[in-house]
Amino acid sequence: MVLPGRKKSIAFFIALGVGLISVILLLYIGWVLLNWRTGIQLFLGALLLIMLIAGVVLNTVFLVREIRRNEQHDAFINAVTHELKTPVASIRLYLETLQTRALEETKRQEFYRIMLDDSDRLLGTIEQILRTGRIGAARGPLNLTRIDLGEVVETCIERARNLYHAPEGSIRYQTGPRAAVLGDLDEVKAAVSNLIDNAVKYSGTDVNVTVETAIVDAKYVSVRVHDEGPGIPKSELKQIFKRFYRVPGQLATRVKGTGLGLYIVRSVAKRHGGRAWAESEGPGRGSTFVLELPIAK
């Protein structure tokens, strides 16, 4: 695909940076040999040299970063194209089927249900993108209210059960002491929903998800979402909260997503003065996502 080209250009710019620094050093050494007697000039030259090297290093770092960002952006566009077009294609296919073929009532009802599922999926993707825009660019004001965290978790679990047709008992809620947070209901709901959605999506066919709420200390309350899914390599635990980032490999193609969900979770946590992180013993050993929010006084 395009990736080898990108790797080449990253390597090229790093080589260019190193090359330029070597040329500067060579020129400087020559200059020192010629002017070693004039002290002030030497000092100024050294200063200039440091500035030049810093400039080249900065330039290289920014270039490499920009190339990486472009790469993630392309992957995001591909994923979003897929996530937007697939449900539309499905809805359209079923509508055309309903329009052109004589169907039994049961079939008709089944097709309506499929189309509703697809429109939910489409809406989910659109909301995710719009939310990222709101959180990322505008940093708009929070609509703060007192929220019962337990209630939010129950609503989100109910939503996930319906959306993924999860069997009874596959998503469990272990209620803790009642706790309220001062937050934006819409955003907190989105964050908790994203964590539960991820846990279900990545579990595959054998969904076994536990959600817990607990009071951490006098200041914070937490939501922990635990799954028995594929787990996360240690090196990826921080990366996965970055915008557009998806762990490379087979799993990212099996489980469809835009790479925005956890970015939203982390942004919501930050906006509320809390934090979010992931824990995992490694691949194959499940994972736990924690969202910590300040308790409402």
Place this chain on the structure above:
Amino acid sequence: MSSILIVEDEQHLAEGLRFNLEAEGYQVHVVDTGEAALELLPPGQNRFDVVVLDVMLPGKDGFTVISELRQAGQFVPTLMLTARGHPDDVLKGFAAGADDYLTKPFELGILIARIRGLLRRSEWLRAATAQPEAKDSFRFNGKTVNFDRLELRVRDQVFPLTLMEANVLRFLIQHEGKPVSRKLMLEEVWSLREDTDTRAIDNFIVRLRRYIEDDPTHPRHLLTVRGVGYRFVAAPAEAG
């Protein structure tokens, strides 16, 4: 009854396609990975008449699947059905060996018409193979195109041709000596509408030249007609 293999991991789409194609009277088999499709399509066996192949599959993607099939000598007519509609993706699909390409969302009627088109072409080819071999092969300048076996013999070398390569070559041979426009080829060989990108054809010509020209950079049989398309010349005049 013709049988169709659908390779699609989106369950809703796959089931919708299965329902409609079965309603059209086809036998339909659905798999959700490229690996499963490769297992069902061993070279030399024709269990399916047409394959509908998605690109974004878990594991091996559609481009890899189609090129592995072609390399292994499995030339089942294949339509790629994918959300990726960028011209580069379409060209990549054709270059990998797809016979047709349709982007999602698609119109059901068009999808069915294209599948019928692919089936019709294989039937024509099959009907042609039932006739004496002389009618179904073409000799020129020491080279023999065998349309029924989908192969091209140049001296003692044999190049396998895909169904679409054979169709393109047949079309050009039928119009021997006359310029044929890219548009006409798209319409007649692929049954595509005129707004389709015509560069896809150039890929086929590049590949055909590699087979039939002694020096593909200086073609003598498959000539480019500037601003129009291509012209096939069976017996080129000797240079000088």
